[in-house]
Amino acid sequence: MKLTTKGRYAVTAMLDLSLHSKSGPVSLADISERQDISLSYLEQLFSKLRKRGLVVSMRGPGGGYSLSRTPSEIAMSSIILAVDENVDVTNCGGSGDCQQTKRCLTHDLWADLSGRIQSFLDDITLEDMMSRKEVLEVAARQDTKAVKEATLHNLSGC
Secondary structure: OOOOHHHHHHHHHHHHHHHHHHHOOEOHHHHHHHHOOOHHHHHHHHHHHHHOOOEEEEOOOOOEEEEOOOHHHOEHHHHHHHOOOOOOOOOOOOOOOOEOOEOOOOHHHHHHHHHHHHHHHHOOEHHHHHOOHHHHHHHHHHHHHHHHHHHHHHHOOO
């Protein structure tokens, strides 16, 4: 499986968006600050997420991004696939030509594992993640840190 930073960051950013969108659109700058992900990288990811219909963008003051549907309707697998990631752990991309154009000895094992990973990610939604105690604790810590940093920034006159 080659789940890169792109897939991990997309899931993290979408979960952050889900947790913070109750009061309206969320800016990528806010997500960037809370999650320590570069703003330009988030812009690339959200462009793909928007094209795949997972988020909607709103321009202007108070603009940002919102989920296109409820958190219970967005599976982790759809986020990962939206940013062109894949969860296939076979060496042949599932085609069965692993060993000099023929199926390798362990192809079925890796194909089955890929199926289980896909099924696992299909079964977990943003809402499932949002209801986890540990996720809520981390989000609260990140929010507190962001407020402290913003306060220090304002006090320093910047």
